Amino acid sequence: MSRFDATVLLDPPAFPASGYAPLADRIARLLETRNDVLFVQAEAVVALEAVATSLATPALKALNIVTSPYGTLFGGWLRRGGATVTDLVAEPARPVTVEAVEAVLDAAEGIDVIALVHAESASGILNPLEAIAKRAKERGILLVVDAVASVGGHPVAVDALGIDIAVIGPQKALAGPAGISAVSVSKRAWALIDRPDAPVNSVLSLADQKRDWLDKGRGALPGTPPPLEFHALKAALDRIEAEGLETVLRRHARTAAQARAAVSDLGLTAFEAGERASNLVTTVVLPEGVEPDSLLVLEEVIRVELTAGVGPGSERLLRINHTGRRADEKTLRETLAVLAKALGQARA
Template structure:
């Protein structure tokens, strides 16, 4: 016989998933409504409205894709990429490689530029490459959780708009934790995530896109319905959107007043997203961003007071992820195991060239609070002492408390 589910209570300080807001968990227990019940479709409308505010956009289209964050990325890219389209993807961490793989799977001719992990691009370097490559689409990661770095986007977005290039941004790690200014930065399509700064379980991917993207979708929809001029090339079949589930042109009908059935909506997840967004707006965007910066500052001061080094260029640090260089001769996975087993705290390692070289601590959403920061600092210090690392015992928590006393 299987026992009743009773999972451990952990302090999640990874770059995702993070601890879910208790009010979100309560919302998920709400009674199920039919997906076309007027009460439910009104919740859909409210979710769209709140997403526009969080994305800082006046776009009409702002809704979630059912699936994890990657589902949102795939929905946007597969819906606007036609075979042979030139796509420029600058890479400064793991998730630039993910954008590249997805774009290539849908037939894109991808051009990459790369910089060292722990750095970001000077926007002028990207703009110079845009003028050289002349792509249809530029796709970039805003907050690269694999390194803890954040890419400035405003100048790049302005250059793309000037050159009539679509600008797609992976804002999975940043939405709800730091500013994502879709309209001001001239972003044509942005993808967010629920399981990070929104403090909602993984399972939906909020997206938004503007009329420039909509025009591409509607043109492809005409091809699908055979409404294009007969003189067009014979390879129209190759220009169809390859996915049914991720076809934004169909999802637009589902999220419009037409309510054309596309899939069965993930009812409880929509409740969760709506409540998560409501909580974000109740706190206020600017207040929320200030809160994330405060706890980041306390965490960084504590880490440095302990004698550890922050990894990466501090000028481009992602406010919601702090990367720490693992001291020489230390088994990073042993430290993580002890944190989890003895303190019920989970932090993350990294990928690729940084595997075994850094730890990553997320301070996102509901996990981003004083109790958690002090807990992880004290526990990490204790575990490092057990691993014979020379640390400044007692200084980490005191340094964080100094920040809180000055700025709270």
């Protein structure tokens, strides 16, 4: 196998300051929103921490939905800022139910914010965003959505759903770079974030982003923006727009359906299916007698991106990655062929 020549990435041309605002506008169109879009110059987990840090005050009451380690992290960041947090922890590695959300909202008083992850790559599940968004809108509660894994794989219509803050990372279904992320923020959310006592002089401060970039006309970004990441983001958006977002969404949905049908043919059980399953990842329960540790160290398995589930409840789950450019019938066939071979070796 030929080695990649990393020297081609050295001495990249600068990304023009005039190019940041158009990129933000293109992301806004992708999210179907007229809200502000800003960049966090880091992987999306930093953007999520920035959102929690920027929102959290001792006066804030939040319902934090936990369906993976990312929800646990978000609740911890809110608490660090003094917020009162009610964690709604779903059954391990499973989606939350709308009924459970309603029960907490009925029992709790004065909830200001609901936070949830839309699609979980950790376990391949999909949380019922539309139904939860409806409940949040009915009660006037601000909605924060981690759409890092779902954007491009599932519809994320920010304005139609009433999402106040959406965090995205281009590295999943958009098949872009991992080192840059974006956040859309509604006027209602800015009222909680851009306040006199907001955290400032920090990479975790969205108020800084607003004051230093949005309020100054969206020209040069503060700090030293990474040109490679922005060039790659532009290229990823070029490719998504050339294919068409609706086509990208259908491609992910079609590949996910093919993956679930195929694992059944292999005698495996999909962990989730239908509206409770993500289009990005199919998880299967490994059969008795097949140990994850022995299967996942095989070179071919690693090459086709068959990986272990992440978090509580995922101990015997195997993830089949059909995200981004891997949402393709030929790639899926190759992945499943490796899986069938590896299972045969493990059972022998």
